[in-house]
Amino acid sequence: MTKQAVFQGVTIAQRTLIEYWQRLRSEAGAVPRDAIDPGVLRSMLASISLVQFDASGDGRFRIAGSRLRDIFGMEARGRRVADVVGDHGDTYSLGLSAALERRAPVGGVIEEGGSVHAWLRLPLADANGQLTMVLCHDELLPSRRLAIPSTGSNSTVHKSSSRAAA
Template sequence: MTDNRDTLALIGQQTLLNEWIVHAEGGAPAYREDMQPAQFLTELAFISIIEQSNDDLYFRLAGTEIRRVLGVEARGRCIEEIDRLSRRSFSVKTVLRALSSGRPLYGQRDVNVDDIHCWLRLPLLNDAGEISFVLCHDRVVNADKLAKGIAEDEVAGSDYSHAA
């Protein structure tokens, strides 16, 4: 599930995807314990980890930018408890798609005329080897800076591409 922009634009997202690829074996996603958010301190504000338990989705980690955007502390809460989220929202649909496909998903969406939401979803295995977690990276960047390749020193090289 990517949109019309098929490459990762942010260095932080590229770093997360590269680490996921290193730990993914035999076509299976990486294990949750292999993707520790503390490994990615510069990206921690933009990272959330969502766990599927039965049919519910829970935030197990929510960075400061995620809390700011949602307007509430999300950690430990079910997605359905957060007013700005529902199973119909784009962000939740991408999480569900990552859980069902077992593949990394990423893309960009226009937020407004000035800003673009760059998103990444990395499915993760639990200790039993089942896909039950998704590591999410969500960052809004200025569209002009992103287009010029200078989004706050966070734009990845244009030669990187990974089909999701």
Template sequence: MRVQTTIEIFDYWNRIRGAADAPLKAQVEPSAVPHLLQSLFILETREEGDIAFRLAGTRICDLFGRDLRGARFSSLWANGQHADIERTAMGVMDHVLPALFNATGYSTVGHQASFEIIMMPLRSPGGACDRLLGAIAPTAAASWLEIVPLEFLALDRSRLLPGKFGNAEAAELRPINEIVAAKSVGFGQVMRRMVSQLLTSAEAR
């Protein structure tokens, strides 16, 4: 994790969840992170079975040149990756484990930019994880991003975030869902294997 926006929102998510595996959505206070709001989003599952934007910060909407509220999260991604992206986002909720994505954004005129995208599970009052708090941020400044909208994102890799950053010990980031390598392996199997490896590593120390 290299971008200050993703580091700060992950630290905030860790802080409000305390000892729980995920915070309640009611615990998220926009006033606690006002400088990050433009880059934040909240996703929710819908009755149709897909995952859509409940909220999207103005900077994210500006990146794509449209209001994203109600839009499918997978609609931001390259053709051929839609099912993988939705399955991965659903897996983050099902297994209550945050994930970090590295992606390349492509504009309508051929520009390219690298992005970090983080997704962290949120619980409803009833206990179910049915929403995701996240952020999208470029890894480097690019003046054209304020003028030319992105056409789509292409996933480069995704990684599980098992530990806390900041003052706490940072656990090593582990790959979880390389698009090519994971086609024959279910997300749940990957997650269980990674958690098992992390526990074994911790016990060995």
């Protein structure tokens, strides 16, 4: 059995968020939603969103930073994830599922027409300890050069297509 590599982030902001998430992680491997201090995330709030899933598995944006409008072309807060349309909606949804299933950070980049969408998904537990939320960070980079080169064997970002995920 091989140990699964953990996504380390492709931007400084992502790496900072992953390190913060890992510090908060309990022995059971979960980070409680209530443990997240918005003050720590202050400089990143415009790129942060929080998606909560109900018992049927339907996800809804509880928080959506202002920069998500640039990515999705609409205000996402309060909307169901399924209602968020656009080129990045499918990748956004896949990342949510993967974070909950792996109980670990997932992320990657999407390259389209000269812009780069760097995305990160971090699973969070509700008050009952169930993984029902995902903290998300999404940013548009004008160039792939702004992404941090992978370091070490834990990097799982694949660059073989315009849609890459870890």
